[in-house]
Amino acid sequence: MIDHLNREEILRYLGYKDSGVTERIGQLLDRCEAETLEVLQPKYIYRRFPIEKRDEGICIPGTALVLSGRDIQEHLKNCDEMFLLGATAGIELDKRIRRYMVTAPDVGVVMDSCGIQAVEQIAHLAEKEMEREVLAEGCHLTWRFSPGYGDLPLETQRELVRVLDTHRKIGVSLTGSCLMMPSKSVTAILGISDTKRDERKNKCDFCNNRERCAFRKRGTRC
Numbered sequence: 001m002i003d004h005l006n007r008e009e010i011l012r013y014l015g016y017k018d019s020g021v022t023e024r025i026g027q028l029l030d031r032c033e034a035e036t037l038e039v040l041q042p043k044y045i046y047r048r049f050p051i052e053k054r055d056e057g058i059c060i061p062g063t064a065l066v067l068s069g070r071d072i073q074e075h076l077k078n079c080d081e082m083f084l085l086g087a088t089a090g091i092e093l094d095k096r097i098r099r100y101m102v103t104a105p106d107v108g109v110v111m112d113s114c115g116i117q118a119v120e121q122i123a124h125l126a127e128k129e130m131e132r133e134v135l136a137e138g139c140h141l142t143w144r145f146s147p148g149y150g151d152l153p154l155e156t157q158r159e160l161v162r163v164l165d166t167h168r169k170i171g172v173s174l175t176g177s178c179l180m181m182p183s184k185s186v187t188a189i190l191g192i193s194d195t196k197r198d199e200r201k202n203k204c205d206f207c208n209n210r211e212r213c214a215f216r217k218r219g220t221r222c
Contacts, residue, residue, distance in 0.1 A: 001122070002037065002040065002042055003037070005033050005036065005114055005121065006121065007033070009117045010029065010033070010110075013116055013117065014110065014113050028110050035096065035111065036089075036093060036111060036115060039090070039092040040092075040093060040118055041088075041089065041090025041093070042089060043090065043171065044085065044088070044122055044126040045085070045087075045165075045166065046083050047163070047164060048083050048192070049061075049083075049084065051076065051079065051081060057069070058073060058076055063163050064159050065159040067189065068151075068156075069151035070150075071145075071152060072151075072152045079193045082189055082192060083190045084163060084187070084188075084189060085127070085186075085188045086160075086185070086187045087119055087122045087126055087170070087185065088170050088172050088180075088182055089115055089119045089185070093115050093118070093182065094115075094182040094183055115183075118184065120186075127190065130190060139192050139193060140193050140194070141192060141193075142192075144186075144188035144189070145190070146186060147178075154178045155178055157174055157187060158178060160187050161173070161187065
């Protein structure tokens with residue numbers, strides 16, 4: 001499914017620019033990328049739903065999922081349907097990262113960034129499948145919007161993972177504080193619209209950490 005990781009993105013997560021990559025860092029990246037791909041267990045699930053726009057928020061008929069807040073309503077304003085997505089890099093990568101954080105922290109930090117990029121690429125594969133489906137119908141996808149962005153509560157995760165049945169289908173569950181396990185996992189909402197998405201907008205526009213973001217200070221984004 002994935003035979004390489006985007007090195008440029010990994011370096012960006014680590015805060016490096018090309019000019020700052022020493023031979024040692026390059027060797028560490030080679031090692032961590034190879035090891036990440038070795039233990040990677042990529043899985044994803046997505047489902048398509050009609051949506052209803054109510055006073056309390058955006059709902060999926062027949063479920064208890066409510067997407068509340070102005071930001072998600074703006075995101076889905078031109079949509080009558082949406083996809084829910086769950087994706088994970090798997091538990092073995094989590095175990096490897098935790099072990100290295102204790103025994104070799106420099107390796108652990110780079111492995112962690114490799115894991116972030118790995119799950120992003122897994123989610124992107126799923127997104128491409130969804131995109132092919134809707135393009136065949138003359139429609140378009142919005143970009144991915146996840147619980148915790150803007151004013152969409154992180155607690156929305158609870159019902160979202162229940163609707164997708166992520167624990168049984170891809171092995172993803174939640175902690176008591178709504179963080180995903182394995183940690184290198186994502187969930188997202190993608191609207192289906194008959195209009196192309198505005199590429200000038202992205203998740204940075206809704207991020208609660210926007211004013212403190214280290215990526216924005218470097219002129220990039222997460």
